[in-house]
Amino acid sequence: xxxxxxxxxxxxxxxIAGFYLINxxxxxxxxxxxxxxxxxxxxxxxILATGLNLIIGFSGQFSLGHAGxxxxxxxxxxxxxxxxxxxxxxxxxxxxxxxLASIIALIVGTATFIRLKGDYLAIATLGVxxxxxxxxxxxxxxxxSAGMFNIPPLSSWPTVYIMVCLTTxxxxxxxxxxxxxxxxxxxxxxxxxxxxxxNTTKWKVEAFILGGATAAIAGxxxxxxxxxxxxxxxGIMESISILVIVVLxxxxxxxxxxxxxxxxxxxxxxLQNFGALRMVIYAIALxxxxxxxxxxxxxxxEFSFKKIIPTNKKERD
Amino acid sequence: xxxxxxxxINALSLGSIYALLALGYSMVYGIIKLINFAHGDIYMLxxxxxxxxxxxxxxxxxxxxxxxxxxxxxxGVLIEYFAYRPLRKSPRIAVLITAIGVSFLLENGMSYLVxxxxxxxxxxxxxxxxxxxxxxxxxxxxxxxxxxxILMVLLQLIIKKTKMGRAMRAVSVDPDAAELVGINVNQTIxxxxxxxxxxxxxxxxxxxxxxxxxxxxxxMTPGIKAFVAAVLGGIGSVPGAAFGGFLIGILETLFQSVxxxxxxxxxxxxxxxxxxxxxxxxxxxxxxxxxx
Numbered sequence: 001x002x003x004x005x006x007x008x009x010x011x012x013x014x015x016i017a018g019f020y021l022i023n024x025x026x027x028x029x030x031x032x033x034x035x036x037x038x039x040x041x042x043x044x045x046x047i048l049a050t051g052l053n054l055i056i057g058f059s060g061q062f063s064l065g066h067a068g069x070x071x072x073x074x075x076x077x078x079x080x081x082x083x084x085x086x087x088x089x090x091x092x093x094x095x096x097x098x099x100l101a102s103i104i105a106l107i108v109g110t111a112t113f114i115r116l117k118g119d120y121l122a123i124a125t126l127g128v129x130x131x132x133x134x135x136x137x138x139x140x141x142x143x144x145s146a147g148m149f150n151i152p153p154l155s156s157w158p159t160v161y162i163m164v165c166l167t168t169x170x171x172x173x174x175x176x177x178x179x180x181x182x183x184x185x186x187x188x189x190x191x192x193x194x195x196x197x198x199n200t201t202k203w204k205v206e207a208f209i210l211g212g213a214t215a216a217i218a219g220x221x222x223x224x225x226x227x228x229x230x231x232x233x234x235g236i237m238e239s240i241s242i243l244v245i246v247v248l249x250x251x252x253x254x255x256x257x258x259x260x261x262x263x264x265x266x267x268x269x270x271l272q273n274f275g276a277l278r279m280v281i282y283a284i285a286l287x288x289x290x291x292x293x294x295x296x297x298x299x300x301x302e303f304s305f306k307k308i309i310p311t312n313k314k315e316r317d
Numbered sequence: 318x319x320x321x322x323x324x325x326i327n328a329l330s331l332g333s334i335y336a337l338l339a340l341g342y343s344m345v346y347g348i349i350k351l352i353n354f355a356h357g358d359i360y361m362l363x364x365x366x367x368x369x370x371x372x373x374x375x376x377x378x379x380x381x382x383x384x385x386x387x388x389x390x391x392x393g394v395l396i397e398y399f400a401y402r403p404l405r406k407s408p409r410i411a412v413l414i415t416a417i418g419v420s421f422l423l424e425n426g427m428s429y430l431v432x433x434x435x436x437x438x439x440x441x442x443x444x445x446x447x448x449x450x451x452x453x454x455x456x457x458x459x460x461x462x463x464x465x466x467i468l469m470v471l472l473q474l475i476i477k478k479t480k481m482g483r484a485m486r487a488v489s490v491d492p493d494a495a496e497l498v499g500i501n502v503n504q505t506i507x508x509x510x511x512x513x514x515x516x517x518x519x520x521x522x523x524x525x526x527x528x529x530x531x532x533x534x535x536x537m538t539p540g541i542k543a544f545v546a547a548v549l550g551g552i553g554s555v556p557g558a559a560f561g562g563f564l565i566g567i568l569e570t571l572f573q574s575v576x577x578x579x580x581x582x583x584x585x586x587x588x589x590x591x592x593x594x595x596x597x598x599x600x601x602x603x604x605x606x607x608x609x
Contacts, residue, residue: 062410115594119352119413123544124593127586130541134583236537240417247414276429283422290415291403 010305015165022157034269036157040225042265043160044218047167049245049257051214054171056243057252057300058180059207060187061113062122066242068129069212071234072104073097073219075136078148078229090154090224097216104132105212109205117190129239137231147230148223155224163221167214172254174210183207244286250296255303260296319451324574325567330458330527332566333465337520338543339550339558340472341513347489347553348509350409354416355396356517357540358423363389363518364438364531365427371439378441382464385522386515393514394507402503420540427533435532438525461523468516469559475512476555485509489553538582542569545589551599560600 022039025031031039048066055063073094080093112124136142143149174180182203185193194200223229245264249256271278289296338360345353363385370376370384400419404412445456476482484505487495496502524539525531546565550557565585572581592599 056410062413111594112590115597118409119350120548120593120597122413123352123541123548124590126541127589131583131586134580134586138579240421243414243417251410276425276433279425280422280429283418283425286418287400287415287422290411290418291400294404294407294411 007305019158019161022161038265038269040157040160040221041268042261043157043164044221044225045242045245045261045265046164046258047214047218047221048242049249049261050168050171050254051211051218052242053246053249053251053254053257054175054207054214055211056246057250058175058187059183059204061204061208062118063125063208063211064122064236064239064243065108065125065127065129066211066215067234067236067238068125068132069101069105069215070219070222070238071129071132071136071231072101073216074223074229074234075142075148075219076100076216077220077223078151079141081152081154081224082148082150085152085154087154090152090220094217094220097220098213101212101216102209104128105209106205109208110201113201113204113208126236126239129234130236133231133234136234142231145231147228147233149228151223151227151229153224153227155221160221160225163217167217168254171210171214174207175254179203179206241282244282246296247286248289248296250298250300252300253296253298253302255301256296256298259298320574323452324570326452326454326458328567328570329563330461330566331570332563333462334520334524334527334562335539335543335546335565336559336562337465337468337516337523338539339546339562340469340555341517342544342547343550343552343554343558344485344509344513346547348485348506349401349405351401351412351416352544353513354413354540355419355423356513357536357538357543358420358427359389359393359396359514359536360517360521360524360539361427361531361533361536362392362423363521364525364535365431365521365533366518367522367525368436368438368531371441376441381441382519382522385518387518389518389521390511390515393510393517397507397510402506420536424533424537431533433533435530438529438531440529441526457526461527464519464523468519469555472512472516473555481505481508542585545585545592548589548599549592551601554599554601557599557601 022031026036048070052063052066055061055066074097076097077090077093080096081089083089084092108125108128112121116124137145175184182193182198183206185196185198186200186203190200219234245260246257248264249258249260267281268278271281274281338356341356341359342353345351345356366388367376367381367385371381376384396419400415401412404415442456442460447454447456476485484495484500485508487498487500488502488505492502495505521531524535542565543562546561547558548561549564550559550561552558565588568588569581569585572578572584577584
């Protein structure tokens with residue numbers, strides 16, 4: 001622990017510096033409301049994609065149902081904050097959303113991970129997300145296919161910034177813990193991991209729950225920021241666009257996910273006037289990355305202060 | 318009883334479309350173990366090909382059907398050649414993501430080229446309704462069922478009786494061993510894609526005539542449902558895919574007729590998950606155990 005304080009401090013300084021940098025840029029007027037909107041969307045996409053990267057990149061399970069968990073968070077926030085229009089209501093809705101998403105992830109995970117893997121698992125999770133969407137589409141409390149409007153604007157860029165930092169810290173610590181090493185062992189070779197005494201299903205489900213919970217957080221953020229949601233926002237397309245971020249950045253690299261979310265967020269804003277052509281470019285990019293660089297932009301490389309600041313051990317050497 | 322029979326008639330027409338699509342999924346999965354996400358979009362391409370050749374060159378039904386099948390087969394072969402073949406040795410997730418990319422490209426490319434609005438499909442054969450003991454059957458419904466059955470029998474003959482069919486079966490059992498005995502694996506896979514895509518193209522023109530409406534995103538949901546049908550019947554099995562298609566069609570129509578049409582998609586997905594969990598080899602499939 002003692003040896004780590006340097007890196008923890010470096011990260012803390014970076015987080016605080018990033019916050020004040022954005023704050024100053026907004027005050028000076030460099031960041032107008034248009035760019036601020038882009039930054040918030042990038043932040044939400046980072047939360048979503050890092051969660052999905054945990055499931056796909058680190059535990060090696062292919063999930064195509066991320067938008068379903070996002071929908072749970074978004075609708076929980078929308079319903080609760082319409083009755084309790086306050087900061088406290090938002091926090092309660094955030095927690096309820098996380099709990100709901102975790103319970104559903106636990107049920108879905110335990111049911112499917114024991115028997116399915118690879119592309120069958122992808123199709124099953126896609127099915128779960130579509131069932132969630134279909135149910136939301138038909139309930140009265142969720143406003144049916146028209147969706148919900150006038151959700152209180154309880155989330156702004158600082159909230160999203162803090163949540164991005166918090167979820168990333170939780171996810172990275174999970175990956176570097178004993179549990180994280182267990183899920184990576186499962187990813188590399190499930191049979192070998194099982195032979196070493198790792199309860200493979202348990203760790204896979206745990207990664208799935210954590211990913212689902214972060215998706216719910218992102219959904220809550222989006223609902224409270226955009227203020228309108230409808231079931232069509234959480235379809236297959238949404239799951240795929242989160243997948244594109246993960247794949248572009250590098251399956252198994254959180255740094256890559258950050259980079260890809262930022263690059264795609266800027267590209268999205270620039271290409272906004274092109275309409276359908278934007279999605280064509282998206283699709284071609286996805287195919288070309290898979291054909292020529294299937295490991296993504298950064299592969300599984302991670303940014304780390306340990307590589308920049310030499311450790312004490314190295315100094316002694 | 319009357320309404321029940323009427324629903325069965327409707328279910329059979331819808332089911333034959335799903336069956337035609339499911340056959341393509343089943344064959345492709347059987348031979349290269351890939352869920353070809355773009356398959357539903359090839360069905361959309363078939364529908365649009367028929368739409369354009371009928372509207373611009375005034376093709377009749379048979380020639381339009383053939384045109385749709387040829388164009389679909391060609392695009393299937395091209396997609397396999399450019400997008401899937403270079404990844405033959407990559408992990409399966411990479412190929413699956415490429416398939417999603419191709420599907421995305423076809424959907425959005427089509428939306429970009431022709432607009433995303435739904436278009437009404439030209440009535441190439443005037444609809445005639447026959448009434449038999451209170452049950453309404455249109456000539457289109459008979460046509461759909463007839464053409465689907467003819468194509469399925471043809472496919473079964475190709476797979477069971479021809480040299481190419483034998484090569485397909487050999488490659489799906491063991492590609493390396495097939496190559497060793499002198500089978501051109503690449504050519505066989507291309508042929509499989511051509512066959513499957515041609516069936517999807519035929520399904521496209523048939524659904525256009527049945528629903529009278531086509532749009533660039535029409536392939537998405539039927540594509541996934543057809544995959545459910547293929548899994549239900551047992552992936553890799555032709556009679557299984559046909560059976561699964563009819564079963565999904567019947568299930569969907571039944572839910573619609575009891576007033577739960579809003580939940581019909583959820584039911585199909587629920588069936589999928591239950592089948593995957595408890596009967597992963599499907600009704601007609603063979604169970605393969607994992608070996609260390």
